[in-house]
Amino acid sequence: AQSVSQHNHHVILSEAASLELGCNYSYGGTVNLFWYVQYPGQHLQLLLKYFSGDPLVKGIKGFEAEFIKSKFSFNLRKPSVQWSDTAEYFCAVGKRGNTPLVFGKGTRLSVIA
Amino acid sequence: EAGVTQFPSHSVIEKGQTVTLRCDPISGHDNLYWYRRVMGKEIKFLLHFVKESKQDESGMPNNRFLAERTGGTYSTLKVQPAELEDSGVYFCASSPLGLAASDEQFFGPGTRLTVL
Numbered sequence: 715a716q717s718v719s720q721h722n723h724h725v726i727l728s729e730a731a732s733l734e735l736g737c738n739y740s741y742g743g744t745v746n747l748f749w750y751v752q753y754p755g756q757h758l759q760l761l762l763k764y765f766s767g768d769p770l771v772k773g774i775k776g777f778e779a780e781f782i783k784s785k786f787s788f789n790l791r792k793p794s795v796q797w798s799d800t801a802e803y804f805c806a807v808g809k810r811g812n813t814p815l816v817f818g819k820g821t822r823l824s825v826i827a
Numbered sequence: 828e829a830g831v832t833q834f835p836s837h838s839v840i841e842k843g844q845t846v847t848l849r850c851d852p853i854s855g856h857d858n859l860y861w862y863r864r865v866m867g868k869e870i871k872f873l874l875h876f877v878k879e880s881k882q883d884e885s886g887m888p889n890n891r892f893l894a895e896r897t898g899g900t901y902s903t904l905k906v907q908p909a910e911l912e913d914s915g916v917y918f919c920a921s922s923p924l925g926l927a928a929s930d931e932q933f934f935g936p937g938t939r940l941t942v943l
Contacts, residue, residue, distance in 0.1 A: 746930045748931070750934070756936070757830065757934050757935065757936045758934035758937075765930065804870065808930055810930065812922060812924065812925075813883075813930070814862075814872035814875055814883065815860075815872065816872070817869045820870075
């Protein structure tokens with residue numbers, strides 16, 4: 715069975731600090747990888763996704779993630795966070811072909827001034 | 828284009844009562860998924876419709892949960908009778924059929940269910 719592990723439950727950063735959120739998954743086949751974000755009071759939104767090609771993917775709002783196949787990892791990064799990045803971040807994995815997603819437990823990010 | 832909508836946004840019921848949650852997917856999206864997040868845990872898959880057919884219902888917790896998608900448009904998820912452990916946020920997501928290379932799912936705002 716697939717599983718997704720997010721290493722940090724709650725991260726607190728000051729504005730302008732760099733961010734890296736860890737995500738590891740277990741699945742032997744070809745997968746699609748996603749980072750979703752839920753801002754307070756809002757829907758889950760897609761930040762970025764990887765399904766093939768360049769393992770460094772860029773998403774919205776300056777986020778990027780790197781797929782390292784040998785480590786089964788898909789870590790999320792942002793060089794300089796803003797207060798508006800305060801949200802909960804979810805890593806998810808899905809098999810190819812319109813299948814259900816498996817989510818990690820989520821990481822709550824709090825950015826303080 | 829309207830996104831995925833869910834109704835109600837919140838529901839508070841007593842143990843033993845019945846609740847029906849509704850999801851309207853993005854128009855034209857044949858895939859419809861239900862997920863649930865119990866407090867403090869991960870978002871977990873419940874079931875997947877392709878049009879009106881149940882493609883995968885392996886995540887449904889028990890037979891108190893009944894999902895339908897008559898006509899292949901909106902879907903309902905009924906919990907009868909509700910138990911305390913059913914409390915959580917129920918998410919619906921949709922995606923177009925056939926775009927395997929993308930597989931992005933679009934999520935609704937969720938319904939927060941509280942069973943007292």
